[in-house]
Each structure stands twice: as structure tokens, then as C-alpha cells.
Amino acid sequence: MRVLVKEKIAEAGIDVLRQDFEVDFLPEMSREEMLKEIGGYDGLIVRSGTDVNAEVIQAATNMRVIGRAGVGVDNIDVEAASKRGIMVINAPQSNIISAAEQTMALLMALCRDLPDAVNSLRDKKWDRKRFEGVELYHKVMGIIGLGRIGSLVAQRCAAFGMHVVAYDPYISDERAKKQGVELLSNLDDVLNRADFISVHLPKTNETYHLLSDEEFARMKDGVRLLNVARGGVIDEEALARALDSGKVAGAALDVFENEPAVDNPLIGHSGVIATPHLGASTQEAQDRAGVMIAEQVRAALNGEFVANVVNLPVPAEVDEDVKAFMPLAEKLGLLLTHLVEGHVDEIEVEYLGGLASYETGVLTVAVLKGFFEKIVSEPVNYINASIFAKERGLTVRETKSESTRDYVNLIMTRGKRDGDQVAVGGTLVGLTNSERFVHVYEYDIDLGPSQYMAFFRYADIPGMIGKIGTILGDNDINIAHMQVGRRKIGGEAVMGLNVDTPIPEAVMDAIRRTPKVKDSKFITLW
Incomplete structure (x- = not known):
């Protein structure tokens, strides 16, 4: 060959x-x-x-x-x-070690203003007072995203005598404690406490401009910021304003929203140390x-085991009836990621009806692949999805029952933590095996997956559907399909929508402020 x-x-x-x-x-x-x-x-x-x-x-x-x-x-x-x-x-x-070390190199350069000090000396100036820096010792490092690279950075910061806090809703407290990291329950707690903040997140619709004007306002005065992960997670215009105001004392950036970033105004800002995406360049x-x-x-x-397959083919021995459900299983995992509130301790995948008689392990892995798709910064495949679950201390359980109430086949996926759970269910219908979400939260619905979806929980009283629909219509959001599920009149209801375009966060906030609306989520499935 x-x-x-x-x-x-x-x-x-x-x-x-x-x-x-x-x-x-x-x-x-x-x-x-x-x-x-x-x-x-x-x-x-x-x-x-x-x-x-x-x-x-x-x-x-x-x-x-x-x-x-x-x-x-x-x-x-x-x-x-x-x-x-x-x-x-x-x-x-x-490149994970190189990316972690690049973060540390920029951290040291940032706290001691090394690039300007070097350039000043090259200009034959001996200006010791101008370049008074700050120590890392006993400072608080806030890490946003405690994956593989974030964990390596945490270890290195601890070696400098820093107290490391982190926010990662998909990491267990136990895993963070093993790394000597104080895991905080929300992003604001990190922003309020950290002297230095380092971002280690993938760029997704959910993390895009995660740090913007509101987040900078909640940070300590004089905070220092690092990004060696993905451009776009930090709102660069908001960062420039925070630097100009003195809120942010300095920023070290290896990645930018648009690259090459030679014309980016942040490059020339006196408070910025910038490098041309060198995280893996060792x-x-x-x-x-x-x-x-x-x-x-x-x-x-040679026909041997391969771990990092981006497009792992379905094994030939997988039954055709099972193969047909793999795309749906991935989408159920994606949907579950969006609907759960942070870390879960257990994912249960239940197979009901005819599917229960098959070997369904590949479908459970498909659920995990979808679940981690927008959580981790590395590509997720049918091999490493289970590894990500194990690393995060996530229990994965599979159950089966050949009896089912309404459907020939049904996949129910539940994310569980501290006795609470979020459930989503799906099936294939018709001669074309059309994908359907048929259970969201604790309610039966019937909605096909789409790129843009929204789910609302609210009190089941007259006028609620109209209020939500009016807000969307007033903001030029077109509803393609709508389904409502409820258990009893006057209780709680859930509305699921397929929409043609993304719903801006400001519009979602307007819906959340509507009386009797309990929960609102906009989702980009792919």
C-alpha cells in the first residue's frame, strides 16, 4: 500500500x-x-x-x-x-501541553509587562519604575472551561501559589477537587473573585461573546484576561472599552474572532499582548x-483500532434498524445538553418497544456524542465520547423494555443530578423514518428537529401562547411549527417551536420577563 x-x-x-x-x-x-x-x-x-x-x-x-x-x-x-x-x-x-504552556507564557508576560520592557530597553531606556508588575503568588486565577487544557493550566497556576477557581457546568465537584480547583456554581462567581481570568472553551453559539460588557462590569477592577482557546468567545469591542476604562488592566490574546488579525485594533492597544495563534506552534x-x-x-x-476518527463509519455488524436511529440519538444528546442546567451525574438512555430487542450500545454512544458535541473543545466521535463521560465522572446507564405505550420504538434520554432530572424522547415515524421529538421535560409533544428551536415552560392559563408569539412576531421571528404539551388544565405547559432564524438573547429576555413564564431556552441544534 x-x-x-x-x-x-x-x-x-x-x-x-x-x-x-x-x-x-x-x-x-x-x-x-x-x-x-x-x-x-x-x-x-x-x-x-x-x-x-x-x-x-x-x-x-x-x-x-x-x-x-x-x-x-x-x-x-x-x-x-x-x-x-x-x-x-x-x-x-x-497540542494540549503547548497550548497550556502558551497560556502560562502569556500570563507571565502580562503580569510583568515584558514585551514593553524589552522594547524600551532596545530603545536604550533604563526605565525600571515604569514596568512595575504584579505577582501571581496568592492571586486568584479564574479558569472558564476546565477541560484538558484548562486542567493543565490549573495545575501550573497552582504551582505558582495561585488559588484556582473555575466555572465549568459539565465538570463534577469531585473531579475539580482532585485537581485542587475550587469549582464555582456560576460564571458570575468567577468574574467577581478572579484577579486573572483564562478562557478555555470551544466557540459555539452558546459561548460566542460569552464575555461582553455586562460580564466585564462584574469583574474586579484591574483584572487581567487571557484567551488561548478560540476567538469570538470574548467580545473584542467590549474588551477594548474595558481596557480603555481601566476596568481590565491588561489582556493577552493568542486567538481572535477573525484571523489573520493584523488589522485588529486590539493588536496596537497598549494594554494588550498579542500573538498570532501560536498555541500549537512548538x-x-x-x-x-x-x-x-x-x-x-x-x-x-492495517485494520487495527483507531481512536481519533472524525467520521467513524458505523460497524458492519450493527443492525440496519439500529443504524436508522443513530442520527436521532445524536440529536437527543444535543437537545439534552441544552435543556439540562449544568453538570449531570448520570445519563440514562432507555430503549422502549422493538429497539429493546437489539444491541443498542452504539445508540447510547451516539447520545453521548451529541451530548458532548458543544461542551468540549476537541472533536467528538464514537470512540472518545465514552472517554469524555468517564473523565467527567458521568455514570451512563442503559435500560430496556419491549413494552411501549404510544410508539413502536422510543428512545428516552434522561440527565440526572441530586434527584432531579431532565428527560427528552424521540422516535422515527412513517415510511421515510422522519425524526420526531416526542417528549421534552415531562411533557409529550410531537416536533421535528430543526436547526433553530425554542422551548418555553409557563403556567397553563389563557393568553400565554399569544403573548410569547407576539413578542417573537414583533421581532420578526417566524414560527415554522409549534407544539404544546401539558398534563392537566391550569397546571404547567411546555411549548416547543421550530423557528426560521436565531432568536436574539434580548428577545428571549423579553419572554423571560413575561409574567407566568417559568423557563425559556433557544437552541441551535446544528
Whole structure:
């Protein structure tokens, strides 16, 4: 078998491949040459500089695996690869140490104003008074997002004698305590207490501009801010205002909302230390990515276990009736993530009806994949989803019953914590296996999944549907479908909506302020 290495990776990685395969290292190969020759290769390894689009994949008639030496796969058409049965793999853990160390490097530079001090001395100035810094010792570091990189940063900050607090609604208290971290119950508590704040979150619809004017106002005066995670989590215009007012004493940024960020006004701000997205830019991280991806490509071509598959194919032994439910199971996990309030101790997946007679483990993993999709910063697949659950101390339980009241097959998913639970349920209906959400919270509804959805709980009294609908209509939000569920007249009701466009937070706040509205959630499913 033959492997094309299209971009530079560690020589040790190429040596791994050469143990079993014929390897061509051709970084100078033109796109025209690649399209002509790619049909002769079984494996392909790239970094971010090669566009592996549908045209390339169509020409790769013998291709079995595409490896990305790094994390992001934006330059690979994963859908086209999946249709051709080509495995796409990456190396998501190759850069976590480098990203944590970049955070610490920026932290030290920020508290001692090192870049300006270096430039001043180069200008032949010996200005010791101007560059009086602050110590880390006994300061409070607030970490937002206690995943793998956030945890490494927490360990390193503790070594400097800092008290580390964190907010991550999906991490258990027990896990945080093992790391010596004080886990706080809400974001505001971190903002109020921290002298330094470091962001370690994926960029999602929920985390976009998570830190904006209101959040800066709740921070300590003179707070210092770091972001080596994802651009867009911090509202850059709001940050500029906070810097200008002195609320934020300084910010160290390695990522920006739009990159390259050479024209970003924050780059020239006197209170900002900026680097050009260097979190993974160490020799060790690059070498590690090359070796890791080479080992994975080798395993894939040899038919061995591969951990980091972005588009893991469904195993052939999975029954076709079960396969049909996998996309729905993922969506149920996504929906559960949005509806639960923070960390859960247990996820129970119950299979009712005909499904209960099948091996359903792959569906339970699909629920976990959906649940973690927008929580962790790494790509989630059918292998590492269970690992993420274990790392977070999450108990996963599967139950079955072949009897069901209303549907031939039903999947019920419950997130549980301290005796409370949130439940969502779904099924497939009709000859086309149309996906339906048929249970939300504790109420029966019948609503198809859509990109934009909203759910409202309110007192079941006359006029409530009209009040909510009027607020949406006044703000040009079009309702495509609506379903209402209730248990008894005059009790509590839940309304589920499919809407055509995102609902702004200000509109959701207006609905939340409506008397008798108990809970309101807008959801972007994909």
C-alpha cells in the first residue's frame, strides 16, 4: 500500500509509515499533479495547507484513510469522504501541553509587562519604575472551561501559589477537587473573585461573546484576561472599552474572532499582548502531531483500532434498524445538553418497544456524542465520547423494555443530578423514518428537529401562547411549527417551536420577563 505525505511532518512519523508502506513525501506537489496521482494512494496525510475537497476525494479512487496532523479538519470535506467510505482521522491531543504552556507564557508576560520592557530597553531606556508588575503568588486565577487544557493550566497556576477557581457546568465537584480547583456554581462567581481570568472553551453559539460588557462590569477592577482557546468567545469591542476604562488592566490574546488579525485594533492597544495563534506552534507539538497521525494512519490501513476518527463509519455488524436511529440519538444528546442546567451525574438512555430487542450500545454512544458535541473543545466521535463521560465522572446507564405505550420504538434520554432530572424522547415515524421529538421535560409533544428551536415552560392559563408569539412576531421571528404539551388544565405547559432564524438573547429576555413564564431556552441544534 502507498501513503502520500503532502505536508511536512516529523521524520519519526514518516519512519513509522515506512515500516509497512511505500511512502512518498511530496510537499511541493502541485494541485494538478495531486489530482492526477492521488488515485494511486491508499492513505493521505496533510496539515492545514492542503485543500482536500470533494474533487480530490473523487479522484482518490483507492483512498482508505485521510490523516490530519493536528486538530482542525476544516480543510477536509469530511462529508464527501464519508460518502466514499474514507476514514478521516486527526491528532486532537497533540497540542494540549503547548497550548497550556502558551497560556502560562502569556500570563507571565502580562503580569510583568515584558514585551514593553524589552522594547524600551532596545530603545536604550533604563526605565525600571515604569514596568512595575504584579505577582501571581496568592492571586486568584479564574479558569472558564476546565477541560484538558484548562486542567493543565490549573495545575501550573497552582504551582505558582495561585488559588484556582473555575466555572465549568459539565465538570463534577469531585473531579475539580482532585485537581485542587475550587469549582464555582456560576460564571458570575468567577468574574467577581478572579484577579486573572483564562478562557478555555470551544466557540459555539452558546459561548460566542460569552464575555461582553455586562460580564466585564462584574469583574474586579484591574483584572487581567487571557484567551488561548478560540476567538469570538470574548467580545473584542467590549474588551477594548474595558481596557480603555481601566476596568481590565491588561489582556493577552493568542486567538481572535477573525484571523489573520493584523488589522485588529486590539493588536496596537497598549494594554494588550498579542500573538498570532501560536498555541500549537512548538516543535514538540508539531512533531507529536506528525507521529500520532502516522501511527493512526498505519493502524487504519492495517485494520487495527483507531481512536481519533472524525467520521467513524458505523460497524458492519450493527443492525440496519439500529443504524436508522443513530442520527436521532445524536440529536437527543444535543437537545439534552441544552435543556439540562449544568453538570449531570448520570445519563440514562432507555430503549422502549422493538429497539429493546437489539444491541443498542452504539445508540447510547451516539447520545453521548451529541451530548458532548458543544461542551468540549476537541472533536467528538464514537470512540472518545465514552472517554469524555468517564473523565467527567458521568455514570451512563442503559435500560430496556419491549413494552411501549404510544410508539413502536422510543428512545428516552434522561440527565440526572441530586434527584432531579431532565428527560427528552424521540422516535422515527412513517415510511421515510422522519425524526420526531416526542417528549421534552415531562411533557409529550410531537416536533421535528430543526436547526433553530425554542422551548418555553409557563403556567397553563389563557393568553400565554399569544403573548410569547407576539413578542417573537414583533421581532420578526417566524414560527415554522409549534407544539404544546401539558398534563392537566391550569397546571404547567411546555411549548416547543421550530423557528426560521436565531432568536436574539434580548428577545428571549423579553419572554423571560413575561409574567407566568417559568423557563425559556433557544437552541441551535446544528
